[in-house]
Amino acid sequence: MRGRYLSGLFLAASLFNASGNVSQAAETIVPGYQPRMDSDEAGLWLEADQLESALRQSPQHVADEALNDYLETLVCGLAGAQCASIRVLAIETPESNAFCLPNGTMVVQTGLLLRMENEAQLAFVLGHELAHYLKRHSLTHHEARRNIEGSMHLLWMLSGFTLLPKLLADGWLAAHDRDQEREADADGFNAAVGLGYDPRQAEIIWSNVEQEESANPKRSSPSLFLADHPTNKERLAAMKQRAGELQAQMQANNLGTEAFRAVILPLRSAWLEQEINRGEFSESIAVLQRLIKSDPGDGHLQYYLGESYRRRNEKGDNDRALAAYRAAIAGTNAPVAAHRSLGLVALKSGQKTAAREAFHQYLALAPDANDRPTVEYYLKTIGE
Amino acid sequence: MGIKLVSLFLLCATLAGCQSVAPNGPRIADVGHGIEVSRQAAWTVQEIGPPRGKHQYIWTVDGFALNEMVFTTGISRGDPIFPDPQDDYDLPVYHATMLPDEVMELVAASLRKFGYQQLRTDSLHPVPFGTATGFRFSFTYTTDDGLEMKGTAVIAQRGGLDVILFTAPTEYYFDHYLPMVEDVFASIRVFDVDVTIPACEFANALSLSFGCPTPKKTSN
Numbered sequence: 021m022r023g024r025y026l027s028g029l030f031l032a033a034s035l036f037n038a039s040g041n042v043s044q045a046a047e048t049i050v051p052g053y054q055p056r057m058d059s060d061e062a063g064l065w066l067e068a069d070q071l072e073s074a075l076r077q078s079p080q081h082v083a084d085e086a087l088n089d090y091l092e093t094l095v096c097g098l099a100g101a102q103c104a105s106i107r108v109l110a111i112e113t114p115e116s117n118a119f120c121l122p123n124g125t126m127v128v129q130t131g132l133l134l135r136m137e138n139e140a141q142l143a144f145v146l147g148h149e150l151a152h153y154l155k156r157h158s159l160t161h162h163e164a165r166r167n168i169e170g171s172m173h174l175l176w177m178l179s180g181f182t183l184l185p186k187l188l189a190d191g192w193l194a195a196h197d198r199d200q201e202r203e204a205d206a207d208g209f210n211a212a213v214g215l216g217y218d219p220r221q222a223e224i225i226w227s228n229v230e231q232e233e234s235a236n237p238k239r240s241s242p243s244l245f246l247a248d249h250p251t252n253k254e255r256l257a258a259m260k261q262r263a264g265e266l267q268a269q270m271q272a273n274n275l276g277t278e279a280f281r282a283v284i285l286p287l288r289s290a291w292l293e294q295e296i297n298r299g300e301f302s303e304s305i306a307v308l309q310r311l312i313k314s315d316p317g318d319g320h321l322q323y324y325l326g327e328s329y330r331r332r333n334e335k336g337d338n339d340r341a342l343a344a345y346r347a348a349i350a351g352t353n354a355p356v357a358a359h360r361s362l363g364l365v366a367l368k369s370g371q372k373t374a375a376r377e378a379f380h381q382y383l384a385l386a387p388d389a390n391d392r393p394t395v396e397y398y399l400k401t402i403g404e
Numbered sequence: 405m406g407i408k409l410v411s412l413f414l415l416c417a418t419l420a421g422c423q424s425v426a427p428n429g430p431r432i433a434d435v436g437h438g439i440e441v442s443r444q445a446a447w448t449v450q451e452i453g454p455p456r457g458k459h460q461y462i463w464t465v466d467g468f469a470l471n472e473m474v475f476t477t478g479i480s481r482g483d484p485i486f487p488d489p490q491d492d493y494d495l496p497v498y499h500a501t502m503l504p505d506e507v508m509e510l511v512a513a514s515l516r517k518f519g520y521q522q523l524r525t526d527s528l529h530p531v532p533f534g535t536a537t538g539f540r541f542s543f544t545y546t547t548d549d550g551l552e553m554k555g556t557a558v559i560a561q562r563g564g565l566d567v568i569l570f571t572a573p574t575e576y577y578f579d580h581y582l583p584m585v586e587d588v589f590a591s592i593r594v595f596d597v598d599v600t601i602p603a604c605e606f607a608n609a610l611s612l613s614f615g616c617p618t619p620k621k622t623s624n
Contacts, residue, residue: 078550079522112522297523299496299513331509333499364503393529394504394539 049154051101061122061159068121075109075127082110082130082287090283091146094139095126098147098211102154114294116229118145120153133284134291135232135307137314139276140217141225147208155207157200168192201249202258209262216274219263226256228310235306289355292324301332319354322347326358330365341365342374356385360395372402435461437478437566439534442591444584447473452487460487471572471581473588479565485514493517498565504528504539507559511567512543520545520553533560534594544574554578558589568592 055061075081082088087110096103105124116131126149136142152158213219230252233239250258296304308325315321326344329337345362348354363378379395389395433443443449443463450468452460461475462468476485484495496513505528512525523545531540538560545553555578557569570585572578 074549079546079552080550294522297513297516299516331506364505368501368503390527391505391529397530398503 047156049102049105049156051105053105060162061156064122064158064162068123068125071121072107072109072123072125075111075125078111080112082112084110084287086283087287090279091126091128094143095146095150097215098143098150098208099154100211102150106150106153112291112294114291114298118149120149122153122156122158124153126150126153130287130291131295134288134295135228136280136284137224137228137277137311138221139280140212140221140274142280143212143215143217143276144208144222144225147211148204149208150211151204151207152200155200155203157204161197161200198250205250205255205258206262209259218273218275219259221275222259223256223263226252226259230256231310232303232306235302236300237302238300239303289320292320296324296328296331301328304328305332317351319348319351319358322351323355323358323361326361326365330361338365338369342369356382356389359385360389360391363395363398367398367402376402376404433461435475435477435568437564438595439475439477439566440593440595441475441588444587446584465581465584466577471570471577473568473570473585475566475568477564477566477568479567485511485565485567486518500561502561504530504559504561507561507565508539508541508557511557511559511569515543515545519548521548522546531558531589532592533558533562533566534592536560536562536594538566538592540589556582556585558592560594562594 055065088108091108091110095106095108099106102124106120106126107124108126108128110128110130110133112130114131114134115129116135118126118128118132120126126146128146132145133142136145209219209222212222233252292308295307298304305325305328308321308328312318312321312325322344326341326348329341329344342362342365345358345365348358349362359378359382363375363382366372366375366378376399379399383389383392383395386392431443431445432440433449434440446465447463448465450462450464452462463473463475465471479485479498481500482497484497486493486495488495495517496510498507498510502510508525508528512523516523523543525541525543528539528541530537532538538558540556540558543555543557545555547553552574553571554574555569555571557567559568560566568589570581572581
C-alpha cells in the first residue's frame, strides 16, 4: 500500500506539471476581441452575458447616474485602449468585493466603495480586477481545473480511492490561482501608478483589510496550501516594497479624494445600514472607526458606530454606544433615529432620565414616526 | 433563469423533521406555548421539528414560498428563532433583556442569514396578543432572483419568545391573503402563560417598575 502511495504521488507530480503547461497564460485580450464560437471561452462569455443581464435587471443594480459615470470614467482610464470593451455595474451589496467577468463586465459592490478612502485606492482594486480580464485568467483557470480534474480521476483509482489526489489537486489549483492574483496585483498596481495615483495607497488597502479581518475573532482563513489568494500580509509587504521603489523614481501622488467623496458621500448612509445588517459587528466597528478618523464630525458614521455597539451587545458596549450616539447628535447630519437608539440603550442601562429625554427628543423631531406608539410604550414602562 | 423563492418551510424541513397535519382538522389550532388561533379551512398545515423540544407550525394556502405563515413559539433564552441544530446558518439568539425593537432586529437578522436580500423592517407598534401585549411590524425583502416580497409579523415576550410571521410575494399574494392573516392575528388566545402583563419579560429582566409579578422559574 505504501508503495502505491509513493508511485501515486510521483505520477501526481508528473501529471500536474503536464497540466501546468496547458494552463500557461493565454494571450492578452486585444481591443474588440471576441472568442471563437466553438471555444471554451465562448461558453464562459455566454455565462458571463447571462449573469450581466441578471445583474442589470436586479433591484440591487445601483441606478445612480453620478456614481455610474464616475466608475465608467475611472475604469476607462485604467483600461486605456480597451476602454470600449468594458462595462461597469455598481451592485448594492455590503460585501467588500469587485470582479470582472470574462466578457468585460466590471462589477463593483457598494461594500467595497464604502471601505475605500479615496480614488487612488479604488483605482488599485479595479486595476487588479481589470488585469484578470485582460489576461483572460478565467479561461486559464477553467482549463487548469478541467485538466487537473481529468488527471485526478486516474490518480484517484491508482491511489486506492483515497482523498489524497483530490487534496493535491486542490492545492495545485490554489497555487495556480495565487499566481494569477499576484500577476493581477502587479498589473493593477502598474496601471494605477501609470495614471499618477499614489502607490502607497495600495499598501493601505491591504493594511485596512488586515485590520478589519483581525477584528473578528470568528473569521477563519483557509490554510496556506488551499488558499486561492496570497495572504493579506504577503500582499501588504509586496505593495509596500513596490511603492518604495516607485516613490524614488517618480512623483505619483494623486489621491483623487475630492472627486471620490463628491460621488460617494451622498450614497454612504444607505450602505452603512447594509453594512451593519451583515451582522459582523466587530468588523463594522473597525470600518467605522477608520472612516470616522477622516470625518470625526459625521453624525451618520457615529450613529452607525453606536448601532454596531448596541447590536453587538458585548460587555461595555452599552457605554460605547451611548458615547457614539451622543457624538452623532453633537455632529452634523445625525439621523433622528440616533435619539431613539440613545433612548433604547439608556433604558437598558437603567438610565431612565436619559432615556426619557432621548425618547421625547425623538418624538419632537419625528412627530409622525411610524414607531411612535412603541416609543410611547417605552416611556410608559419608565413611569409616564 | 427560473424564479427561486426562499421558503422557511423548505429550510426548516431540511433542518428538522416535518409532518403533515390534517388540513380538515379542528378550526381552533394549538400552535404551542399556550397559544391557540382560529384556522380557516383554506390553510394547509405542516408541523416542523421539534428543534430542542419546541415545535414550529407552517401554514400555507397556495404552497410554501408562495405564501406561508410561520408560528415559532416558546423560544428559550439563548436559542435561535428558527431551528439550526448544526449551526449551519450561525443564527443570532434570543435574550430575555431584548426590547421589542431588538426582537424585531433579531427576526430580521435571522431571515437575512437564510438569504433574504435587502430586508427592511418598518412600523413597530404594540398590539394585543390575546390577553397579553405583543408588537407588530412589517417588512419587505427580495429573493435571490429579485422577486419582491412582503411580510408582517407579531412578536410577544411572555416567559419565552413567540414569533408569528407571514410572507408572500408583493404582487397579488400578500394583499390577497392579508385579510386571512389579520383574522388569525385577531384570534390569538393565550393560556398557561408565565407573565401576562405587557412587556414584563424585558421589564423584569431590566428591573423596570411596571407592576410585573416576579416571574416563575421555567425549564428554559
